[in-house]
Amino acid sequence: MNKLTVSSSPHILSGDSTRSIxxxxxLALSPTLLAAAILYGLRxxxxxxxxxxxxVLTEHIWCLAAKKPSSVWDLSAAVTxxxxxxxxxxxxxxxxxVVGSVFAIAVVKQLFGGLGCNFxxxxxxxxxxxxxxxxxxMTAYSFPADAASTATPMAELGELGAKDFLPLxxxxxxxxxxxxxxxxxLLGGAYLVFKGVIKPHIPLAFIxxxxxxxxxxGSPNALLSIFAGGxxxxxxxxxxxxxxxxxxxxxxxxxxxxxxLLTSLIRIYSNSSEGVSFALxxxxxxxxxxxxxxxxxxxxxxxxx
Amino acid sequence: xLNKLRIIGNGLVNENPVLRLVLGTCPTLAISxxxxxxxxxxxxxxxxxxxxxxxxxxxxxxxxxxVRIPCFITVIAGFVTVVxxxxxxxxxxxxxxxxxxxxxxxVNCIILGRAEMFASKNPVLDSAxxxxxxxxGFTAVxxxxxxxxxxxxxxxxxxxxxxxxxxxxxxxxxTPGGFFTFGMAMAALTAVMARRGRKLRLxxxxxxxxxxxxxxxxxxxxxKEEEK
Numbered sequence: 092m093n094k095l096t097v098s099s100s101p102h103i104l105s106g107d108s109t110r111s112i113x114x115x116x117x118l119a120l121s122p123t124l125l126a127a128a129i130l131y132g133l134r135x136x137x138x139x140x141x142x143x144x145x146x147v148l149t150e151h152i153w154c155l156a157a158k159k160p161s162s163v164w165d166l167s168a169a170v171t172x173x174x175x176x177x178x179x180x181x182x183x184x185x186x187x188x189v190v191g192s193v194f195a196i197a198v199v200k201q202l203f204g205g206l207g208c209n210f211x212x213x214x215x216x217x218x219x220x221x222x223x224x225x226x227x228x229m230t231a232y233s234f235p236a237d238a239a240s241t242a243t244p245m246a247e248l249g250e251l252g253a254k255d256f257l258p259l260x261x262x263x264x265x266x267x268x269x270x271x272x273x274x275x276x277l278l279g280g281a282y283l284v285f286k287g288v289i290k291p292h293i294p295l296a297f298i299x300x301x302x303x304x305x306x307x308x309g310s311p312n313a314l315l316s317i318f319a320g321g322x323x324x325x326x327x328x329x330x331x332x333x334x335x336x337x338x339x340x341x342x343x344x345x346x347x348x349x350x351x352l353l354t355s356l357i358r359i360y361s362n363s364s365e366g367v368s369f370a371l372x373x374x375x376x377x378x379x380x381x382x383x384x385x386x387x388x389x390x391x392x393x394x395x396x
Numbered sequence: 397x398l399n400k401l402r403i404i405g406n407g408l409v410n411e412n413p414v415l416r417l418v419l420g421t422c423p424t425l426a427i428s429x430x431x432x433x434x435x436x437x438x439x440x441x442x443x444x445x446x447x448x449x450x451x452x453x454x455x456x457x458x459x460x461x462x463v464r465i466p467c468f469i470t471v472i473a474g475f476v477t478v479v480x481x482x483x484x485x486x487x488x489x490x491x492x493x494x495x496x497x498x499x500x501x502x503v504n505c506i507i508l509g510r511a512e513m514f515a516s517k518n519p520v521l522d523s524a525x526x527x528x529x530x531x532x533g534f535t536a537v538x539x540x541x542x543x544x545x546x547x548x549x550x551x552x553x554x555x556x557x558x559x560x561x562x563x564x565x566x567x568x569x570x571t572p573g574g575f576f577t578f579g580m581a582m583a584a585l586t587a588v589m590a591r592r593g594r595k596l597r598l599x600x601x602x603x604x605x606x607x608x609x610x611x612x613x614x615x616x617x618x619x620k621e622e623e624k
Binding site: 186190198220223224225226 | 563564565566567568570572576
Protein backbone atom coordinates (compact mmCIF):
# COMPACT_ATOMS: atom_id res chain seq x y z
CA MET A 92 0.00 0.00 0.00
CA ASN A 93 1.37 3.36 -1.00
CA LYS A 94 1.65 5.86 1.73
CA LEU A 95 1.53 9.50 0.76
CA THR A 96 4.04 11.50 2.75
CA VAL A 97 3.19 15.14 3.18
CA SER A 98 6.13 17.26 4.28
CA SER A 99 7.65 20.65 3.69
CA SER A 100 10.84 21.11 1.69
CA PRO A 101 13.60 19.98 1.46
CA HIS A 102 12.40 16.68 0.00
CA ILE A 103 15.72 15.23 -1.05
CA LEU A 104 17.96 14.44 1.88
CA SER A 105 21.56 13.31 1.68
CA GLY A 106 23.01 11.11 4.35
CA ASP A 107 25.56 13.75 5.24
CA SER A 108 25.77 15.11 8.73
CA THR A 109 28.24 17.53 10.27
CA ARG A 110 29.83 14.57 11.96
CA SER A 111 30.29 12.52 8.77
CA ILE A 112 31.76 15.52 6.93
CA UNK A 113 34.12 16.38 9.76
CA UNK A 114 35.05 12.69 10.02
CA UNK A 115 36.05 12.70 6.35
CA UNK A 116 38.14 15.83 6.90
CA UNK A 117 39.88 14.16 9.85
CA LEU A 118 40.60 11.11 7.70
CA ALA A 119 41.96 13.37 4.94
CA LEU A 120 44.21 15.11 7.47
CA SER A 121 45.62 11.88 8.91
CA PRO A 122 48.29 11.15 6.20
CA THR A 123 49.75 14.59 6.84
CA LEU A 124 49.88 13.91 10.57
CA LEU A 125 51.70 10.66 9.81
CA ALA A 126 54.13 12.58 7.58
CA ALA A 127 54.68 15.14 10.34
CA ALA A 128 55.38 12.33 12.82
CA ILE A 129 57.96 10.83 10.47
CA LEU A 130 59.57 14.18 9.63
CA TYR A 131 59.53 15.91 13.01
CA GLY A 132 59.19 13.06 15.49
CA LEU A 133 56.61 12.17 18.12
CA ARG A 134 56.67 15.71 19.48
CA UNK A 135 54.49 16.66 16.47
CA UNK A 136 51.89 14.06 17.45
CA UNK A 137 51.97 15.26 21.06
CA UNK A 138 51.40 18.85 19.92
CA UNK A 139 48.49 17.74 17.75
CA UNK A 140 46.99 15.81 20.67
CA UNK A 141 47.29 18.80 22.98
CA UNK A 142 45.59 21.07 20.43
CA UNK A 143 42.75 18.64 19.83
CA UNK A 144 42.31 18.00 23.55
CA UNK A 145 42.27 21.68 24.44
CA UNK A 146 39.86 22.52 21.58
CA VAL A 147 37.42 19.75 22.43
CA LEU A 148 37.56 20.48 26.15
CA THR A 149 36.98 24.20 25.55
CA GLU A 150 34.00 23.42 23.33
CA HIS A 151 32.53 21.06 25.92
CA ILE A 152 33.01 23.45 28.85
CA TRP A 153 31.55 26.33 26.85
CA CYS A 154 28.47 24.30 25.96
CA LEU A 155 28.05 23.28 29.61
CA ALA A 156 28.38 26.88 30.78
CA ALA A 157 25.98 28.15 28.12
CA LYS A 158 23.53 25.32 28.96
CA LYS A 159 23.56 24.12 25.35
CA PRO A 160 23.74 20.48 24.22
CA SER A 161 27.42 19.64 23.85
CA SER A 162 28.55 19.96 20.23
CA VAL A 163 31.76 18.00 20.82
CA TRP A 164 30.53 14.98 18.86
CA ASP A 165 30.03 16.90 15.62
CA LEU A 166 33.86 16.69 15.54
CA SER A 167 34.26 20.28 14.31
CA ALA A 168 36.31 21.22 17.38
CA ALA A 169 38.60 18.25 16.77
CA VAL A 170 39.12 19.34 13.15
CA THR A 171 39.94 22.87 14.33
CA UNK A 172 42.47 21.41 16.79
CA UNK A 173 44.20 19.27 14.15
CA UNK A 174 44.36 22.10 11.59
CA UNK A 175 45.63 24.53 14.21
CA UNK A 176 48.37 22.11 15.25
CA UNK A 177 49.39 21.76 11.58
CA UNK A 178 50.04 25.52 11.63
CA UNK A 179 52.47 25.31 14.53
CA UNK A 180 56.15 24.42 14.56
CA UNK A 181 56.63 21.03 16.23
CA UNK A 182 58.84 22.56 18.93
CA UNK A 183 56.20 25.06 20.15
CA UNK A 184 55.76 25.18 23.96
CA UNK A 185 52.59 23.28 24.87
CA UNK A 186 51.03 26.09 26.95
CA UNK A 187 51.10 28.31 23.85
CA UNK A 188 49.29 25.61 21.89
CA VAL A 189 46.63 25.48 24.64
CA VAL A 190 46.22 29.29 24.57
CA GLY A 191 45.80 29.17 20.80
CA SER A 192 43.23 26.37 20.95
CA VAL A 193 41.18 28.09 23.64
CA PHE A 194 41.30 31.32 21.63
CA ALA A 195 40.18 29.51 18.46
CA ILE A 196 37.20 27.79 20.07
CA ALA A 197 36.06 30.22 22.79
CA VAL A 198 36.73 33.60 21.18
CA VAL A 199 36.60 33.05 17.43
CA LYS A 200 33.96 30.33 17.28
CA GLN A 201 31.69 30.22 20.32
CA LEU A 202 31.49 33.93 21.14
CA PHE A 203 29.93 34.49 17.71
CA GLY A 204 27.43 31.68 18.17
CA GLY A 205 29.29 28.44 17.51
CA LEU A 206 29.69 26.39 14.33
CA GLY A 207 28.19 28.18 11.34
CA CYS A 208 28.17 31.62 12.92
CA ASN A 209 31.90 32.35 13.11
CA PHE A 210 32.99 34.89 10.49
CA UNK A 211 36.62 33.80 10.64
CA UNK A 212 38.16 30.36 10.38
CA UNK A 213 38.97 29.58 14.06
CA UNK A 214 42.28 27.80 13.37
CA UNK A 215 43.39 30.57 11.02
CA UNK A 216 42.54 33.40 13.41
CA UNK A 217 44.30 31.53 16.23
CA UNK A 218 47.39 31.05 14.07
CA UNK A 219 47.58 34.77 13.29
CA UNK A 220 46.99 35.67 16.96
CA UNK A 221 49.80 33.29 17.97
CA UNK A 222 52.11 34.59 15.24
CA UNK A 223 51.74 38.10 16.63
CA UNK A 224 51.90 37.09 20.30
CA UNK A 225 54.55 34.37 20.24
CA UNK A 226 56.62 35.51 17.26
CA UNK A 227 59.79 33.87 18.54
CA UNK A 228 58.53 30.35 19.12
CA MET A 229 56.09 30.48 16.17
CA THR A 230 58.94 31.08 13.71
CA ALA A 231 61.36 28.64 15.38
CA TYR A 232 60.72 26.11 12.62
CA SER A 233 61.74 22.56 13.27
CA PHE A 234 63.70 20.55 10.75
CA PRO A 235 63.63 16.87 9.83
CA ALA A 236 66.29 14.88 11.64
CA ASP A 237 69.16 15.15 9.16
CA ALA A 238 68.00 17.91 6.81
CA ALA A 239 70.14 21.01 6.61
CA SER A 240 68.76 23.36 9.22
CA THR A 241 69.08 26.53 7.21
CA ALA A 242 66.34 28.87 6.07
CA THR A 243 62.90 27.64 5.01
CA PRO A 244 62.26 27.26 1.26
CA MET A 245 60.10 30.41 1.28
CA ALA A 246 63.04 32.46 2.55
CA GLU A 247 65.56 31.30 -0.04
CA LEU A 248 63.25 30.81 -2.99
CA GLY A 249 65.67 32.32 -5.50
CA GLU A 250 68.28 29.64 -4.85
CA LEU A 251 66.03 26.66 -5.47
CA GLY A 252 66.40 24.54 -8.58
CA ALA A 253 64.76 21.50 -10.15
CA LYS A 254 66.62 19.18 -7.77
CA ASP A 255 64.74 20.73 -4.85
CA PHE A 256 61.35 19.66 -6.15
CA LEU A 257 61.33 16.24 -4.52
CA PRO A 258 62.27 17.49 -1.01
CA LEU A 259 59.52 20.11 -1.36
CA UNK A 260 56.97 17.51 -2.39
CA UNK A 261 57.61 15.17 0.53
CA UNK A 262 58.26 17.99 2.99
CA UNK A 263 61.90 17.27 3.72
CA UNK A 264 62.62 20.81 4.88
CA UNK A 265 61.90 23.20 7.73
CA UNK A 266 58.50 24.70 8.45
CA UNK A 267 55.42 24.31 10.62
CA UNK A 268 54.52 20.68 11.19
CA UNK A 269 51.59 20.25 8.80
CA UNK A 270 52.46 22.46 5.85
CA UNK A 271 55.63 20.90 4.54
CA UNK A 272 54.51 17.59 3.07
CA UNK A 273 52.70 18.74 -0.10
CA UNK A 274 52.21 15.15 -1.24
CA UNK A 275 49.99 14.04 1.67
CA UNK A 276 48.11 17.35 1.64
CA LEU A 277 47.28 16.85 -2.04
CA LEU A 278 46.32 13.25 -1.28
CA GLY A 279 43.94 14.42 1.45
CA GLY A 280 42.51 17.08 -0.85
CA ALA A 281 41.91 14.54 -3.61
CA TYR A 282 40.11 12.29 -1.13
CA LEU A 283 37.84 15.15 0.00
CA VAL A 284 37.01 16.09 -3.61
CA PHE A 285 36.36 12.43 -4.44
CA LYS A 286 34.03 12.08 -1.44
CA GLY A 287 32.26 15.29 -2.44
CA VAL A 288 33.09 16.99 0.85
CA ILE A 289 34.74 19.94 -0.86
CA LYS A 290 34.48 21.27 -4.39
CA PRO A 291 37.81 21.73 -6.19
CA HIS A 292 37.04 25.34 -7.16
CA ILE A 293 38.68 27.12 -4.22
CA PRO A 294 41.94 25.12 -4.06
CA LEU A 295 42.41 25.23 -7.85
CA ALA A 296 41.63 28.95 -8.11
CA PHE A 297 43.79 29.73 -5.07
CA ILE A 298 46.85 27.70 -6.10
CA UNK A 299 46.48 28.57 -9.79
CA UNK A 300 46.20 32.28 -9.17
CA UNK A 301 49.12 32.23 -6.72
CA UNK A 302 51.21 30.60 -9.45
CA UNK A 303 50.02 33.12 -12.05
CA UNK A 304 50.41 36.24 -9.93
CA UNK A 305 53.76 35.12 -8.47
CA UNK A 306 55.03 34.70 -12.01
CA UNK A 307 53.56 38.06 -13.10
CA UNK A 308 55.05 39.90 -10.12
CA GLY A 309 58.44 38.43 -10.85
CA SER A 310 58.84 35.76 -8.18
CA PRO A 311 62.28 34.15 -8.56
CA ASN A 312 60.75 30.69 -8.62
CA ALA A 313 56.99 30.82 -9.10
CA LEU A 314 56.46 27.14 -9.87
CA LEU A 315 58.28 25.84 -6.81
CA SER A 316 56.79 28.55 -4.58
CA ILE A 317 53.34 26.93 -4.72
CA PHE A 318 54.77 23.84 -3.01
CA ALA A 319 56.54 25.88 -0.35
CA GLY A 320 55.13 27.65 2.68
CA GLY A 321 51.56 27.18 3.84
CA UNK A 322 49.85 27.39 0.46
CA UNK A 323 48.82 23.73 0.10
CA UNK A 324 47.56 23.48 3.68
CA UNK A 325 45.76 26.82 3.39
CA UNK A 326 44.22 26.18 -0.01
CA UNK A 327 43.03 22.64 0.62
CA UNK A 328 42.04 22.59 4.29
CA UNK A 329 41.58 26.19 5.47
CA UNK A 330 40.17 28.07 2.49
CA UNK A 331 37.52 25.39 1.95
CA UNK A 332 35.98 25.76 5.40
CA UNK A 333 32.21 25.78 4.72
CA UNK A 334 31.40 28.55 7.15
CA UNK A 335 33.93 31.09 5.90
CA UNK A 336 33.85 30.50 2.14
CA UNK A 337 31.26 31.62 -0.45
CA UNK A 338 28.26 29.46 -1.39
CA UNK A 339 28.20 29.63 -5.18
CA UNK A 340 30.77 28.17 -7.58
CA UNK A 341 31.47 31.60 -9.08
CA UNK A 342 31.88 33.01 -5.58
CA UNK A 343 34.33 30.23 -4.70
CA UNK A 344 36.45 31.08 -7.76
CA UNK A 345 36.42 34.81 -6.90
CA UNK A 346 37.41 33.91 -3.34
CA UNK A 347 40.29 31.69 -4.52
CA UNK A 348 41.52 34.32 -6.99
CA UNK A 349 41.47 37.03 -4.33
CA UNK A 350 43.34 34.85 -1.86
CA UNK A 351 45.93 33.96 -4.52
CA LEU A 352 46.42 37.61 -5.48
CA LEU A 353 46.86 38.68 -1.85
CA THR A 354 49.17 35.75 -1.08
CA SER A 355 51.52 36.54 -3.95
CA LEU A 356 51.41 40.27 -3.18
CA ILE A 357 52.35 39.62 0.45
CA ARG A 358 54.97 37.01 -0.46
CA ILE A 359 56.71 39.25 -2.97
CA TYR A 360 56.22 42.84 -1.82
CA SER A 361 55.97 42.66 1.98
CA ASN A 362 58.79 42.03 4.38
CA SER A 363 57.32 38.75 5.62
CA SER A 364 58.09 35.77 3.43
CA GLU A 365 54.73 34.03 3.96
CA GLY A 366 51.29 35.50 3.29
CA VAL A 367 48.74 32.68 3.11
CA SER A 368 47.23 33.23 6.54
CA PHE A 369 46.76 36.99 6.21
CA ALA A 370 45.43 36.60 2.67
CA LEU A 371 42.86 34.06 3.86
CA UNK A 372 41.93 36.16 6.88
CA UNK A 373 41.23 39.17 4.64
CA UNK A 374 39.24 37.02 2.21
CA UNK A 375 37.23 35.57 5.14
CA UNK A 376 36.11 39.10 5.91
CA UNK A 377 34.87 39.81 2.38
CA UNK A 378 32.99 36.51 1.98
CA UNK A 379 29.59 38.12 2.80
CA UNK A 380 30.14 40.64 -0.02
CA UNK A 381 31.21 37.92 -2.45
CA UNK A 382 28.04 36.05 -1.54
CA UNK A 383 25.95 39.15 -2.23
CA UNK A 384 27.53 39.80 -5.62
CA UNK A 385 27.42 36.21 -6.81
CA UNK A 386 23.91 35.38 -5.67
CA UNK A 387 22.09 33.27 -8.23
CA UNK A 388 19.25 35.21 -9.83
CA UNK A 389 15.80 33.64 -9.60
CA UNK A 390 14.54 32.37 -12.97
CA UNK A 391 12.33 34.94 -14.70
CA UNK A 392 13.37 37.75 -12.40
CA UNK A 393 12.27 41.22 -13.45
CA UNK A 394 14.45 44.10 -12.39
CA UNK A 395 12.72 46.53 -10.09
CA UNK A 396 12.19 49.98 -11.50
CA UNK B 397 21.44 63.55 49.76
CA LEU B 398 20.45 60.25 48.19
CA ASN B 399 19.85 62.13 44.96
CA LYS B 400 23.38 63.52 45.01
CA LEU B 401 24.82 60.05 45.57
CA ARG B 402 22.75 58.80 42.67
CA ILE B 403 24.39 61.38 40.39
CA ILE B 404 27.82 59.99 41.27
CA GLY B 405 26.70 56.37 40.96
CA ASN B 406 25.15 57.10 37.59
CA GLY B 407 28.54 57.80 36.05
CA LEU B 408 30.11 54.75 37.66
CA VAL B 409 27.76 52.07 36.38
CA ASN B 410 24.44 52.94 34.81
CA GLU B 411 25.78 55.54 32.40
CA ASN B 412 29.42 54.59 32.54
CA PRO B 413 30.98 56.94 29.96
CA VAL B 414 33.15 54.31 28.28
CA LEU B 415 31.13 51.12 28.46
CA ARG B 416 27.56 52.48 28.32
CA LEU B 417 27.74 55.84 26.53
CA VAL B 418 30.72 54.70 24.37
CA LEU B 419 32.48 58.04 24.71
CA GLY B 420 36.24 58.55 25.05
CA THR B 421 37.00 55.32 23.18
CA CYS B 422 40.25 56.56 21.65
CA PRO B 423 42.11 57.35 24.91
CA THR B 424 40.64 54.19 26.43
CA LEU B 425 42.15 51.97 23.73
CA ALA B 426 45.44 53.85 23.59
CA ILE B 427 46.17 54.39 27.29
CA SER B 428 44.96 51.10 28.79
CA UNK B 429 48.31 49.42 28.09
CA UNK B 430 49.91 50.18 31.47
CA UNK B 431 48.08 50.54 34.76
CA UNK B 432 50.08 53.55 35.92
CA UNK B 433 49.37 55.43 32.69
CA UNK B 434 45.69 54.50 32.87
CA UNK B 435 45.27 55.75 36.43
CA UNK B 436 47.14 58.98 35.61
CA UNK B 437 44.99 59.56 32.56
CA UNK B 438 41.80 58.81 34.49
CA UNK B 439 42.62 61.19 37.32
CA UNK B 440 43.67 63.98 34.93
CA UNK B 441 40.40 63.62 33.03
CA UNK B 442 38.45 63.52 36.32
CA UNK B 443 40.02 66.81 37.43
CA UNK B 444 39.15 68.46 34.11
CA UNK B 445 35.61 67.01 34.23
CA UNK B 446 34.88 68.36 37.72
CA UNK B 447 36.41 71.82 37.17
CA UNK B 448 35.03 72.42 33.70
CA UNK B 449 31.62 71.12 34.83
CA UNK B 450 31.52 73.63 37.68
CA UNK B 451 32.63 76.59 35.54
CA UNK B 452 30.33 75.77 32.65
CA UNK B 453 27.43 75.19 35.02
CA UNK B 454 27.93 78.56 36.72
CA UNK B 455 28.13 80.27 33.33
CA UNK B 456 25.18 78.38 31.86
CA UNK B 457 22.86 81.40 31.92
CA UNK B 458 25.50 83.70 30.43
CA UNK B 459 26.82 81.62 27.51
CA UNK B 460 24.81 82.32 24.33
CA UNK B 461 23.24 79.17 22.96
CA UNK B 462 24.63 79.53 19.43
CA VAL B 463 28.29 79.67 20.43
CA ARG B 464 28.13 77.32 23.40
CA ILE B 465 30.45 74.66 21.95
CA PRO B 466 33.42 77.05 21.43
CA CYS B 467 32.79 78.42 24.93
CA PHE B 468 32.82 74.92 26.44
CA ILE B 469 36.00 74.00 24.56
CA THR B 470 37.73 77.17 25.75
CA VAL B 471 36.91 76.42 29.38
CA ILE B 472 37.97 72.77 28.99
CA ALA B 473 41.21 73.73 27.23
CA GLY B 474 42.05 76.07 30.10
CA PHE B 475 41.82 73.28 32.66
CA VAL B 476 43.67 70.81 30.42
CA THR B 477 46.52 73.31 30.19
CA VAL B 478 46.61 73.48 33.99
CA VAL B 479 46.74 69.69 34.23
CA UNK B 480 49.45 69.47 31.57
CA UNK B 481 51.66 72.00 33.34
CA UNK B 482 51.20 70.33 36.73
CA UNK B 483 51.90 66.85 35.38
CA UNK B 484 54.93 68.04 33.41
CA UNK B 485 56.33 69.79 36.49
CA UNK B 486 55.72 67.13 39.14
CA UNK B 487 55.28 63.79 37.29
CA UNK B 488 57.61 63.95 34.28
CA UNK B 489 57.57 60.16 33.82
CA UNK B 490 53.77 60.13 33.56
CA UNK B 491 53.95 63.15 31.23
CA UNK B 492 56.23 61.22 28.89
CA UNK B 493 54.16 58.04 28.98
CA UNK B 494 50.86 59.83 28.24
CA UNK B 495 52.42 61.85 25.41
CA UNK B 496 49.92 63.37 22.99
CA UNK B 497 46.95 61.90 24.88
CA UNK B 498 47.32 64.43 27.69
CA UNK B 499 46.62 67.56 25.56
CA UNK B 500 44.03 65.51 23.68
CA UNK B 501 41.86 65.51 26.82
CA UNK B 502 40.58 68.81 25.35
CA VAL B 503 38.71 66.92 22.67
CA ASN B 504 37.79 63.96 24.90
CA CYS B 505 34.13 63.32 24.09
CA ILE B 506 33.31 62.52 27.71
CA ILE B 507 34.14 66.04 28.88
CA LEU B 508 32.42 67.90 26.06
CA GLY B 509 29.55 65.43 26.21
CA ARG B 510 28.95 66.01 29.92
CA ALA B 511 29.25 69.78 29.45
CA GLU B 512 26.58 69.65 26.76
CA MET B 513 24.32 67.04 28.35
CA PHE B 514 24.61 67.87 32.06
CA ALA B 515 26.62 70.88 33.17
CA SER B 516 24.86 73.33 30.85
CA LYS B 517 21.47 72.35 32.32
CA ASN B 518 22.17 71.71 36.01
CA PRO B 519 23.34 73.59 39.13
CA VAL B 520 27.01 73.86 40.07
CA LEU B 521 27.13 71.23 42.83
CA ASP B 522 25.28 68.64 40.73
CA SER B 523 27.64 69.29 37.82
CA ALA B 524 30.67 68.79 40.03
CA UNK B 525 29.23 65.51 41.34
CA UNK B 526 28.40 64.40 37.79
CA UNK B 527 31.97 65.19 36.77
CA UNK B 528 33.26 63.21 39.74
CA UNK B 529 31.04 60.21 38.93
CA UNK B 530 31.89 60.24 35.22
CA UNK B 531 35.59 60.71 35.96
CA UNK B 532 35.61 57.84 38.44
CA GLY B 533 33.71 55.66 35.97
CA PHE B 534 36.27 56.47 33.27
CA THR B 535 39.16 55.82 35.68
CA ALA B 536 37.65 52.54 36.88
CA VAL B 537 37.23 51.18 33.35
CA UNK B 538 40.74 52.29 32.37
CA UNK B 539 42.13 50.70 35.53
CA UNK B 540 40.39 47.35 34.97
CA UNK B 541 41.22 47.17 31.27
CA UNK B 542 44.82 48.19 31.84
CA UNK B 543 45.20 45.66 34.68
CA UNK B 544 44.04 42.85 32.39
CA UNK B 545 46.12 44.00 29.43
CA UNK B 546 49.27 44.62 31.45
CA UNK B 547 49.10 41.34 33.41
CA UNK B 548 48.27 39.11 30.44
CA UNK B 549 50.24 40.99 27.81
CA UNK B 550 53.36 42.07 29.69
CA UNK B 551 53.21 39.95 32.87
CA UNK B 552 53.44 43.01 35.12
CA UNK B 553 51.09 45.16 37.21
CA UNK B 554 52.14 48.74 38.02
CA UNK B 555 55.49 47.61 36.66
CA UNK B 556 55.80 44.78 39.24
CA UNK B 557 56.48 41.43 37.58
CA UNK B 558 53.75 38.88 38.37
CA UNK B 559 54.24 36.34 35.58
CA UNK B 560 57.78 35.19 34.73
CA UNK B 561 59.40 36.39 31.52
CA UNK B 562 58.45 34.31 28.47
CA UNK B 563 54.87 33.53 29.51
CA UNK B 564 53.15 36.56 27.98
CA UNK B 565 50.49 36.85 25.30
CA UNK B 566 51.99 39.80 23.48
CA UNK B 567 48.95 40.67 21.40
CA UNK B 568 47.17 42.00 24.50
CA UNK B 569 49.49 45.03 24.70
CA UNK B 570 48.85 45.84 21.04
CA THR B 571 45.87 47.50 19.39
CA PRO B 572 43.93 44.27 18.68
CA GLY B 573 44.23 43.36 22.37
CA GLY B 574 42.81 46.77 23.27
CA PHE B 575 39.76 46.28 21.06
CA PHE B 576 39.32 42.75 22.40
CA THR B 577 39.48 43.86 26.04
CA PHE B 578 37.15 46.79 25.32
CA GLY B 579 34.57 44.53 23.69
CA MET B 580 34.78 41.98 26.50
CA ALA B 581 34.38 44.66 29.18
CA MET B 582 31.40 46.17 27.38
CA ALA B 583 29.76 42.78 26.93
CA ALA B 584 30.34 41.88 30.59
CA LEU B 585 28.78 45.10 31.90
CA THR B 586 25.84 44.77 29.50
CA ALA B 587 25.29 41.18 30.62
CA VAL B 588 25.33 42.20 34.29
CA MET B 589 22.93 45.07 33.69
CA ALA B 590 20.58 42.93 31.61
CA ARG B 591 20.50 40.32 34.36
CA ARG B 592 19.49 43.01 36.81
CA GLY B 593 16.79 44.19 34.44
CA ARG B 594 18.34 47.55 33.70
CA LYS B 595 18.71 47.78 29.97
CA LEU B 596 20.20 51.00 28.60
CA ARG B 597 17.41 53.51 28.01
CA LEU B 598 16.64 53.82 24.35
CA UNK B 599 15.71 57.11 22.80
CA UNK B 600 12.22 55.88 21.98
CA UNK B 601 11.51 55.53 25.69
CA UNK B 602 12.87 58.97 26.46
CA UNK B 603 10.58 61.36 28.21
CA UNK B 604 8.50 58.57 29.69
CA UNK B 605 10.21 59.19 33.01
CA UNK B 606 9.06 62.81 33.09
CA UNK B 607 12.51 64.27 32.57
CA UNK B 608 13.71 64.68 36.13
CA UNK B 609 17.05 66.24 37.06
CA UNK B 610 18.71 62.82 37.30
CA UNK B 611 17.97 62.12 33.65
CA UNK B 612 20.80 63.67 31.66
CA UNK B 613 21.09 61.01 28.99
CA UNK B 614 17.94 61.85 27.02
CA UNK B 615 18.15 63.88 23.84
CA UNK B 616 21.87 63.41 23.72
CA UNK B 617 21.80 60.62 21.18
CA UNK B 618 22.50 62.81 18.13
CA UNK B 619 25.29 64.58 19.98
CA LYS B 620 26.84 61.26 20.92
CA GLU B 621 26.88 60.22 17.30
CA GLU B 622 28.68 63.29 16.02
CA GLU B 623 31.12 63.55 18.86
CA LYS B 624 32.55 60.09 18.41
